[in-house]
Amino acid sequence: MARYSQSEEDYLETLYLLQQENKVARVKDVAQALDVKMPSVVAAIRSLSEKGLVEQEKYGHIELTKEGIKVGKDVYKRHQLLYAFFHEVLGLDPEVSEEDACQMEHHLSPETRERLLRIVEYTRACKDDKVHFLKRFMYFVKTGEMPEPCSGCKKC
Amino acid sequence: MARYSQSEEDYLETLYLLQQENKVARVKDVAQALDVKMPSVVAAIRSLSEKGLVEQEKYGHIELTKEGIKVGKDVYKRHQLLYAFFHEVLGLDPEVSEEDACQMEHHLSPETRERLLRIVEYTRACKDDKVHFLKRFMYFVKTGEMPEPCSGCKKC
DNA sequence: TAACAATGTTAGTTGAGCCTAACATGGTTC
DNA sequence: GAACCATGTTAGGCTCAACTAACATTGTTA
Incomplete structure (x- = not known):
């Protein structure tokens, strides 16, 4: 291509x-x-x-x-991926996520693309997991401090 | 500005x-x-x-x-942040990280920038933490499967 | 110090990608 | 079917950011 x-x-x-x-x-x-x-x-x-x-x-x-x-489809897929990363992983507004995706979709190397996909998948999978990455990350975003180890892990 | x-x-x-x-x-x-x-x-x-x-x-x-x-400094800081995210969080090569940072540094909104900084900080902090995000994420990248809950948590 | 090499500048061109103004076409309405 | 309106096209122009070729300056070296 x-x-x-x-x-x-x-x-x-x-x-x-x-x-x-x-x-x-x-x-x-x-x-x-x-x-x-x-x-x-x-x-x-x-x-x-x-x-x-x-x-x-x-x-x-x-x-x-x-x-x-x-x-065209490939560009759109890159757009969707960036949007998902910004919105779902970084927790940004739909508006900001959309705008930055629009800009960056043109500059995404295959390698970075693959890893971004992984981190989106990982984050989604984490929601059903005991160690909830997103919860922990958002706690860090809000408080600036690390959550307690295994705070999201019911087993402990 | x-x-x-x-x-x-x-x-x-x-x-x-x-x-x-x-x-x-x-x-x-x-x-x-x-x-x-x-x-x-x-x-x-x-x-x-x-x-x-x-x-x-x-x-x-x-x-x-x-x-x-x-x-000039602000642009460079954006570059450094993107590089750190690509290299340290996503685990990409220095070369790819550098190249993508060069491209994307011009399209980083303040909001996204702030969150990227957080995720880099979070990842760095995690290295000293019991729940090692990066380890878990890289396990997922390599195997495609979620690591065991709390596998990185010595307390459990 | 005269000549030359390295560096900097000017002038003019190109291509991408947008614009406005003017014109062309085709479908709808009387 | 003629007139009109929405849509599409052409022509020509602008800005940005690069280029080459030719010229100017500076500094080094014989």
Whole structure:
């Protein structure tokens, strides 16, 4: 999978999400979603089209190619992962989590991505576990002090 | 503190680091550090100078102003924090940690920054604690399974 | 001190990605 | 079916941040 610019990734992600929701994406929708003007969308689509990522019929719908879907979906997955990490693990607001995910989704290496996924999974699993990482971490966030050892462990 | 572009932040951070090491920064050093050509540096310095962030004497040294130091240092602190998180908490290679920190340092909101700092602190504190988060997390990374409850807790 | 090498600067170009203004198309309504 | 409105497109311009080529300055060395 080739490398794409931040802007290109944003267009592909937006197109992917619009396709999921509406089945059709129009220039106007993309412009609204990305808060840019329609001519900017037209230029971006032309460029993506030349790279084989989207297909356009004049004055018609915009459709992602197979490759376009792959990239758009991948960006969105990175976004979701970052959001989950910020919101679920770090306990940040939905708004902040969303905003930072938007920015950072373009800069996530495969290695970091894998580890972030692990820590999200770990945190989720911990909720059913005796040693509840998130509880302990949030206690630390609030008080600045370490919780008692095994405070969350009913066995002790 | 006003907002600065990614490129501006990179120049200020580089100048800050060069000043820390050498006491003087020259156009050539900055160009090397950022892997750009000297005319690009000259243009960037002129722009930063107009914004009151650096001072230049023609054909001479480049110095950060008070404000420039503040911004450059702040960027570097964000970098260090991200590096620590990637390396110490997620257990990623120094190389990957460094590279991702470079990219993401420009997109870190104050809220996320605060929480990342907490999780790094928490992880560090855990090393002296009975319930060793990092050990447990790394066990999960390697095996895909949750460690035994309180496996790290000597009291149990 | 004259020449040369290293460094810094200026001028002009490029490409990405946005914009506005003007024009084109297509679907809805009288 | 003609007029109108929403949507799409083209043309042209702007800013940012890089580049090359050519020129200027400084400092070192014969």
